[in-house]
Amino acid sequence: MLYIYKGEEIKKIDRQAESLGMDSFTLMEAAGSGLFRQLTDDFETSKQCFLILAGKGNNGGDGIVLARYLKTAGASCTLCFPAGLPKTEPARRHLDYYEALGYSYETEPFNLTATVMIDALLGAGTSLPLSTEMKNLCVWLNSQKAERVSIDVPTGASTDTGNCDSSVIHAHKTYIVHGYKPSRFLYPAASCYGEPSLIEIGLPQTARWTISTVSATSPSVQFKGSNAHKGTFGHGLLIAGTKSMPGSAALAALGCVSSGAGKLTVQTAEEAVSVIASHVPEAMYDFHTGVEDAHSFSAIAAGCGRPADDAMEDIVQQLLQQEKPVILDAGALAPRSYKAAKCSVIVTPHPGEFARMTGKQTKDIQLNRIQEASQYAVEQGVTVVLKGEYTVIAFSDGSGVVNTTGNEGLSKGGSGDTLTGILLALLMRHSSLEEAVKDAVYLHGLCADIWKRNRPAQALRPFNLHDWIPAAISEQKERGD
Numbered sequence: 434m435l436y437i438y439k440g441e442e443i444k445k446i447d448r449q450a451e452s453l454g455m456d457s458f459t460l461m462e463a464a465g466s467g468l469f470r471q472l473t474d475d476f477e478t479s480k481q482c483f484l485i486l487a488g489k490g491n492n493g494g495d496g497i498v499l500a501r502y503l504k505t506a507g508a509s510c511t512l513c514f515p516a517g518l519p520k521t522e523p524a525r526r527h528l529d530y531y532e533a534l535g536y537s538y539e540t541e542p543f544n545l546t547a548t549v550m551i552d553a554l555l556g557a558g559t560s561l562p563l564s565t566e567m568k569n570l571c572v573w574l575n576s577q578k579a580e581r582v583s584i585d586v587p588t589g590a591s592t593d594t595g596n597c598d599s600s601v602i603h604a605h606k607t608y609i610v611h612g613y614k615p616s617r618f619l620y621p622a623a624s625c626y627g628e629p630s631l632i633e634i635g636l637p638q639t640a641r642w643t644i645s646t647v648s649a650t651s652p653s654v655q656f657k658g659s660n661a662h663k664g665t666f667g668h669g670l671l672i673a674g675t676k677s678m679p680g681s682a683a684l685a686a687l688g689c690v691s692s693g694a695g696k697l698t699v700q701t702a703e704e705a706v707s708v709i710a711s712h713v714p715e716a717m718y719d720f721h722t723g724v725e726d727a728h729s730f731s732a733i734a735a736g737c738g739r740p741a742d743d744a745m746e747d748i749v750q751q752l753l754q755q756e757k758p759v760i761l762d763a764g765a766l767a768p769r770s771y772k773a774a775k776c777s778v779i780v781t782p783h784p785g786e787f788a789r790m791t792g793k794q795t796k797d798i799q800l801n802r803i804q805e806a807s808q809y810a811v812e813q814g815v816t817v818v819l820k821g822e823y824t825v826i827a828f829s830d831g832s833g834v835v836n837t838t839g840n841e842g843l844s845k846g847g848s849g850d851t852l853t854g855i856l857l858a859l860l861m862r863h864s865s866l867e868e869a870v871k872d873a874v875y876l877h878g879l880c881a882d883i884w885k886r887n888r889p890a891q892a893l894r895p896f897n898l899h900d901w902i903p904a905a906i907s908e909q910k911e912r913g914d
């Protein structure tokens with residue numbers, strides 16, 4: 434399991450560790466030795482010339498410990514404090530020890546050369562914008578012909594949001610201490626991390642946000658039932674599609690019947706049936722314009738290929754008054770309260786739809802996707818699936834996951850409909866809503882990743898996605914995460 438921590442959470446963890454007897458000096462030692470191990474895995478240290486630029490905080494302290502390990506191992510390494518000597522107590526003590534071993538340091542970086550430059554200037558304690566001095570250092574570092582390795586967070590990138598200073602370090606690699614920081618998954622900051630590696634420092638993992646995985650024992654990939662019949666695997670209601678957008682309903686229905694749904698009823702416009710039925714002969718049809726007999730379904734999805742009009746709003750209000758879990762997508766998403774809902778609600782907006790739901794700007798949502806989705810989920814008591822690269826899944830208890838499967842091949846109209854269908858099928862078959870949602874997003878992304886292994890991403894049609902569901906399920910079953 435991989436974990437995500439905000440800057441404040443890291444500070445709290447450090448304080449807690451200190452109160453339990455694990456002091457920051459020891460944690461810094463663990464960070465430095467972990468960094469050294471990772472560096473020796475990534476580089477033939479005897480053939481490299483290292484320059485470590487260390488800041489005044491604990492990020493710089495990690496750099497001091499790393500410098501000591503490199504020097505002790507006989508590597509060519511220069512430690513430099515371009516913004517002044519360390520100010521924090523553990524970093525100062527590590528510098529004392531470093532000097533006591535007879536090692537020296539520089540304070541002027543601009544004439545120094547190296548093949549690998551380590552950015553230990555600022556980490557989780559960054560506040561933006563950068564000072565002029567830091568900006569100049571970053572500009573210089575970015576202009577050097579060397580591999581750039583950042584410690585924890587590239588200097589100039591925010592820890593908790595996608596914000597970056599204009600002179601942010603563009604790292605080739607980032608060695609992330611203890612756990613991922615939100616900015617690793619938020620653009621533009623995410624694009625400055627390069628290749629990330631995690632450095633364990635021996636602290637227990639306590640984050641409520643993790644990176645999504647699918648368990649090999651999850652009902653999403655296991656399909657068992659002695660004496661099973663079509664009722665065993667649930668009956669889904671999909672309220673989707675119009676005369677002008679029958680394809681959305683077809684894509685969602687395909688996703689659903691390909692993911693283990695026992696039965697599926699599509700409530701749609703009569704004119705849409707010929708298109709849907711030509712692709713999904715398994716489905717049944719219903720032409721009501723309201724919600725009838727909701728109790729006879731295991732779960733309900735609404736909104737694919739529907740306009741966000743009054744008729745849709747009426748349907749959503751009826752859905753919120755019944756008790757079966759409901760997925761709201763596309764036309765079913767609107768600015769409204771879910772606080773009086775009698776059912777579990779999952780909303781699946783893309784950033785534009787989420788902006789419409791919340792009254793916020795899309796660009797602000799994108800910079801702070803994890804926080805925005807989480808805040809909405811907690812306030813409204815719903816599950817939010819905020820789609821996009823690194824889809825964010827926020828639960829109403831404040832926990833959540835970031836999904837790392839999927840690629841640019843999914844950036845096409847119709848991909849989200851397939852996801853809604855997969856989600857509906859898994860929700861019908863799962864006892865855990867949380868597991869159903871995160872598994873659906875993971876498997877949907879994995880379909881696109883499997884496609885891209887041998888085929889161009891631009892040629893992936895949303896209509897192809899369901900064909901890869903069997904391969905995605907089998908892969909997860911065999912992997913056994």
Ligand SMILES: NC(=O)C1=CN([C@@H]2O[C@H](COP(=O)(O)OP(=O)(O)OC[C@H]3O[C@@H](n4cnc5c(N)ncnc54)[C@H](O)[C@@H]3O)[C@@H](O)[C@H]2O)[C@H](O)CC1
Pocket residue numbers: 443446447460461464488489490491492493494495520521554555556557558559560561562563564567584585586610611612634636
């Ligand atoms: N549990 C862990 O994960 C551990 C992580 N470690 C490392 O510690 C840093 C966080 O250290 P902290 O001292 O809190 O912050 P920084 O080193 O990032 O910097 C603080 C320092 O920088 C100044 N500063 C902040 N913003 C700016 C700016 N925009 N321009 C100029 N200067 C700025 C600020 O005033 C302070 O002086 C974490 O990233 C890990 O690398 C521990 O070593 C082990 C435990």
